[in-house]
Amino acid sequence: MRDTHEPAPVTARVNGRTESAAVAPRTTLADYLRHGLGLTGTHLGCEHGVCGACTVLLDGNPVRSCLTLAVQAHGREVRTVEGLAAPDGTMHPLQERFWRHQALQCGFCTPGFLMAALAAVDEEPDMSRDRIRERLSGNVCRCTGYQPIVDAVEGFSADRAAEHAGEDR
Amino acid sequence: MTLTDGWVGRRVRRSEDPKILLGRGRFVDDVRPTRCLHAAFVRSPVAHATIVATDASEAVQAGATVFTAADLDPLCTPWKGLLDWPGLAAGDQRPLASGKVRHVGEPVAIVVAASRAEAEDAAELVDVEYAELPAVVDPIAALEPGGPLVHDELGANLAFESWFGTKDEHAVDAAFAQATAVVEVAMSTARHTATAMEPRGVLAEYDPVARELTVRISTQAPNMLQSAFAEILGLRENSVRMLTDEVGGAFGMKAHVYPDEIATCAASMLLGRPVSWIQDRAESLQSDTQARDERVRAAIALAGDGTIIGLRSEIVSDGGAYSVYPRSMVTEGIQVSTIMPGPYRVPAYRSHLRVAITNKAPLAVYRAVGHPVAILVMEALLDEAARAVKLDPAELRRRNILKPEELPYTSAAGHVYDSGSHRESLERLVDRIDIGRHAAAARRRGTLLGVGIACFVEVTAPGVAFYGARGAPITAHDQVEVRVEPDGTATVLLGTPGQGQGLHTTAAQVVADHLGIPFDRINVLSGDTRTMPHGTGVWASRSAVVSSGAAAAAAREVKARMLAIAAHLMEVDASDLEIVDGAVRVAGAPDSRIDVAHVAEVAHWRTHQLPDDLQVALAAIGEYRGPNVTFNNGAHGAVVEVDESSGLVRIVDYVCVEDCGVLINPDIVDGQIRGGVAQGVGGALLERLHYDGDGQLLTSTLLDYLLPAAPDLPDIRITHIETPSPTPLGVKGAGEAGAAGAPAAVHNAVNNALAQRGARVWHQPITPERVLRALDEAADRLWPDRSDAPAVPRWTDPESEPECDQPEGDG
Numbered sequence: 001m002r003d004t005h006e007p008a009p010v011t012a013r014v015n016g017r018t019e020s021a022a023v024a025p026r027t028t029l030a031d032y033l034r035h036g037l038g039l040t041g042t043h044l045g046c047e048h049g050v051c052g053a054c055t056v057l058l059d060g061n062p063v064r065s066c067l068t069l070a071v072q073a074h075g076r077e078v079r080t081v082e083g084l085a086a087p088d089g090t091m092h093p094l095q096e097r098f099w100r101h102q103a104l105q106c107g108f109c110t111p112g113f114l115m116a117a118l119a120a121v122d123e124e125p126d127m128s129r130d131r132i133r134e135r136l137s138g139n140v141c142r143c144t145g146y147q148p149i150v151d152a153v154e155g156f157s158a159d160r161a162a163e164h165a166g167e168d169r
Numbered sequence: 170m171t172l173t174d175g176w177v178g179r180r181v182r183r184s185e186d187p188k189i190l191l192g193r194g195r196f197v198d199d200v201r202p203t204r205c206l207h208a209a210f211v212r213s214p215v216a217h218a219t220i221v222a223t224d225a226s227e228a229v230q231a232g233a234t235v236f237t238a239a240d241l242d243p244l245c246t247p248w249k250g251l252l253d254w255p256g257l258a259a260g261d262q263r264p265l266a267s268g269k270v271r272h273v274g275e276p277v278a279i280v281v282a283a284s285r286a287e288a289e290d291a292a293e294l295v296d297v298e299y300a301e302l303p304a305v306v307d308p309i310a311a312l313e314p315g316g317p318l319v320h321d322e323l324g325a326n327l328a329f330e331s332w333f334g335t336k337d338e339h340a341v342d343a344a345f346a347q348a349t350a351v352v353e354v355a356m357s358t359a360r361h362t363a364t365a366m367e368p369r370g371v372l373a374e375y376d377p378v379a380r381e382l383t384v385r386i387s388t389q390a391p392n393m394l395q396s397a398f399a400e401i402l403g404l405r406e407n408s409v410r411m412l413t414d415e416v417g418g419a420f421g422m423k424a425h426v427y428p429d430e431i432a433t434c435a436a437s438m439l440l441g442r443p444v445s446w447i448q449d450r451a452e453s454l455q456s457d458t459q460a461r462d463e464r465v466r467a468a469i470a471l472a473g474d475g476t477i478i479g480l481r482s483e484i485v486s487d488g489g490a491y492s493v494y495p496r497s498m499v500t501e502g503i504q505v506s507t508i509m510p511g512p513y514r515v516p517a518y519r520s521h522l523r524v525a526i527t528n529k530a531p532l533a534v535y536r537a538v539g540h541p542v543a544i545l546v547m548e549a550l551l552d553e554a555a556r557a558v559k560l561d562p563a564e565l566r567r568r569n570i571l572k573p574e575e576l577p578y579t580s581a582a583g584h585v586y587d588s589g590s591h592r593e594s595l596e597r598l599v600d601r602i603d604i605g606r607h608a609a610a611a612r613r614r615g616t617l618l619g620v621g622i623a624c625f626v627e628v629t630a631p632g633v634a635f636y637g638a639r640g641a642p643i644t645a646h647d648q649v650e651v652r653v654e655p656d657g658t659a660t661v662l663l664g665t666p667g668q669g670q671g672l673h674t675t676a677a678q679v680v681a682d683h684l685g686i687p688f689d690r691i692n693v694l695s696g697d698t699r700t701m702p703h704g705t706g707v708w709a710s711r712s713a714v715v716s717s718g719a720a721a722a723a724a725r726e727v728k729a730r731m732l733a734i735a736a737h738l739m740e741v742d743a744s745d746l747e748i749v750d751g752a753v754r755v756a757g758a759p760d761s762r763i764d765v766a767h768v769a770e771v772a773h774w775r776t777h778q779l780p781d782d783l784q785v786a787l788a789a790i791g792e793y794r795g796p797n798v799t800f801n802n803g804a805h806g807a808v809v810e811v812d813e814s815s816g817l818v819r820i821v822d823y824v825c826v827e828d829c830g831v832l833i834n835p836d837i838v839d840g841q842i843r844g845g846v847a848q849g850v851g852g853a854l855l856e857r858l859h860y861d862g863d864g865q866l867l868t869s870t871l872l873d874y875l876l877p878a879a880p881d882l883p884d885i886r887i888t889h890i891e892t893p894s895p896t897p898l899g900v901k902g903a904g905e906a907g908a909a910g911a912p913a914a915v916h917n918a919v920n921n922a923l924a925q926r927g928a929r930v931w932h933q934p935i936t937p938e939r940v941l942r943a944l945d946e947a948a949d950r951l952w953p954d955r956s957d958a959p960a961v962p963r964w965t966d967p968e969s970e971p972e973c974d975q976p977e978g979d980g
């Protein structure tokens with residue numbers, strides 16, 4: 001059996017770049033992203049899977065990077081908050097919406113909300129406000145009271161729908 | 170006073186946001202210097218015990234360094250928060266427990282290793298032998314003589330006792346004797362905690378050669394900590410540098426000296442290397458300051474027409490094991506006592522407060538400090554009184570609430586309400602709530618519908634009286650530097666950084682108006698005590714008033730210098746000039762103008778064009794001067810549905826009317842209100858740090874300690890009234906108003922629903938179990954097991970107890 005502390009190889013596409021490293025098997029994906037790759041935009045609010053601050057997309061699905069091991073990302077695609085903006089730094093439309101609606105105060109929860117909301121809107125493009133609240137119930141924000149986050153996600157869904165309607169025409 | 174004419178008053182997007190949205194914010198754990206070591210703590214697993222022995226040999230063998238009190242005590246002066254309140258007593262606090270542990274989670278040893286994981290592994294190997302002592306858990310029982318003592322040397326568990334209110338105590342007795350109706354309530358709020366999403370953390374770097382300590386820390390009061398750390402660690406204040414960039418929420422909880430943070434600094438001093446400690450969530454629930462642990466009995470006396478003629482309250486505050494430095498453990502209790510009369514005419518009031526020492530984490534200030542409890546009790550009394558005298562609850566309030574012509578008004582507890590719209594807030598609230606709109610849905614769901622209202626006043630931007638004048642290193646004023654760069658852009662250095670309130674944005678808006686340079690040419694910086702002017706941090710809803718006030722003062726000074734230079738260049742009188750949108754122009758002749766950039770260029774590089782006696786430095790530090798406190802006010806209304814089968818409460822509508830004077834940025838104020846309401850709803854319905862009979866904390870994860878999630882809250886509808894305060898900008902604080910009133914509005918709404926079944930709840934959080942029990946008991950279906958409601962103090966007789974004058978407070 002391998003030593004539990006013996007580094008294991010991980011190769012993953014992170015925000016479109018291939019990253020390879022040897023990490024201790026117990027290293028969480030969050031710690032690897034934050035300290036191995038310097039992607040400190042992903043935050044840790046509880047380290048036990050409740051607050052959602054650490055949410056990243058693994059092959060497009062939202063996961064809690066505090067409960068996911070770095071080795072589980074091997075051979076897979078990881079997307080973090082740093083991977084949302086365009087290469088020239090232009091904000092992703094969801095980030096724009098968060099800015100416009102002031103959907104953040106301290107911003108500690110924000111990366112997790114962005115990633116969770118993106119996945120939610122991908123799956124359900126036409127959510128009611130109540131449904132948005134339900135879909136985001138796995139993320140905690142202590143500052144905003146959620147309403148502006150719901151506004152931002154609602155606005156983003158509408159932007160997208162309008163865009164798609166434009167494309168279909 | 171112009172209310173809004175320029176950048177102030179606009180819903181400007183926050184300048185803080187892009188970097189956070191892009192994942193480029195810098196929180197404490199985002200910075201790791203080379204050769205950085207990592208710390209973990211061994212914490213007490215029990216509430217009260219003697220430390221018999223500590224064996225760290227295995228941890229040391231595993232390669233870690235372990236320090237205990239014996240190692241750190243020689244470096245650190247012990248501390249305790251002793252404000253100059255008569256009789257306030259507290260035990261010493263040290264970085265690591267020495268001799269005894271006094272609450273679950275108290276740090277006993279610091280373990281330092283090459284990584285956090287290794288430090289945590291090694292901490293598991295430290296063997297501490299405890300001899301358990303009986304735990305002091307119930308604050309009322311704690312005050313009985315003869316029980317176990319938390320601090321033996323104090324001889325009692327009473328930290329503080331005082332009477333507040335009307336000087337003539339017989340006036341209250343007389344009022345109650347004459348009353349047509351007297352109503353009494355016995356209520357409690359549960360211990361809860363700020364739960365900032367970014368846990369506390371510190372990165373300490375000590376330079377042994379220069380004897381300098383650099384501390385990157387998640388705090389709301391860097392300059393205060395600079396002074397406190399220097400004092401405790403025996404360093405010069407100019408050798409202690411505090412750095413803060415982003416802070417992930419604080420809410421009053423990050424305004425204290427914490428043992429683990431001092432221990433991390435001391436470890437860096439002993440090791441001569443950077444040491445980082447990042448708290449985990451269990452540690453935060455165990456060791457962050459806690460709040461709202463109040464038990465109150467109160468009674469109100471009314472005349473036949475519903476006029477309030479007297480009020481009394483009996484309060485026991487559970488202060489926990491230590492009095493935090495420098496704010497102390499008594500602020501919350503004092504404000505429960507002194508805010509209770511609220512926006513109402515209360516001619517006679519007496520209040521008895523006792524603060525108990527128990528084996529729990531220290532109680533300190535948390536958003537709206539004491540206000541939520543005071544307002545809850547007063548508003549519950551008013552609803553019961555309305556039932557007793559058969560008046561509509563709004564009408565009863567209307568008959569007693571202050572009218573504009575009565576302001577300024579000195580409350581029976583000694584607070585001076587400087588300005589406000591108490592009556593109008595109530596009327597606007599009543600207009601906006603339409604319970605009928607929700608009746609059909611409630612009927613369809615078979616739930617009980619209830620509406621609750623709560624009117625409030627709130628201490629904001631208090632002056633030096635509360636802390637500084639009582640001996641703490643907490644000042645009232647703040648300094649802000651404004652400087653114009655050679656290209657005509659402006660840089661603003663804030664003494665007080667924020668933790669998400671958007672202070673950079675609001676400061677830029679204020680400076681834009683007072684300097685005449687557009688918002689987007691202003692850069693705001695904060696967060697390094699070595700280079701920033703002095704500020705006392707964010708607390709008591711003060712930043713908008715104090716920091717913006719100081720920024721405006723600095724901007725005006727720099728503007729005057731620019732005008733003098735421009736007057737010389739344009740050969741006109743300075744008094745004929747104005748600066749608008751980055752251009753200096755002759756008032757009334759907008760074509761005769763020069764750019765601010767030109768003035769700035771001359772002031773920096775072409776001073777030979779100017780007379781010798783002209784001041785050319787386009788930089789100034791402004792300070793805030795204003796009244797010692799300004800009160801905001803408003804009213805909250807909640808509509809709830811109570812499900813009789815599950816006991817669940819759902820908030821279906823929420824309205825807040827808020828008067829915080831002139832609004833600098835309405836979106837930011839709205840955000841403050843919504844966030845505060847969310848925290849207030851959390852306290853009303855969900856949040857409870859549950860200590861069992863042995864003082865063991867049962868809620869040490871976010872699965873047990875419940876926070877409001879998105880589905881727990883409705884959209885919150887906000888109405889603003891702008892009654893200017895007598896401060897320089899007409900602004901009042903707004904950060905805590907949401908949290909202050911929400912618990913009362915929600916509680917009254919639930920009781921309004923339950924009253925249809927003759928039931929009531931009296932304790933927060935209003936859990937489903939408490940609702941079901943209340944419904945069953947009202948129907949004579951008694952439960953076999955005892956209720957989980959805490960004991961509430963009995964009345965005590967006012968004899969020769971000490972009495973305190975009550976100035977401003979911590980909002």
Ligand code: FES
Nearest residue numbers: 045047049052066
């Ligand atoms: S940090 Fe992962 S869920 Fe909280």
Ligand code: FES
Nearest residue numbers: 105107141142143
């Ligand atoms: S913005 Fe602070 S926790 Fe969400």
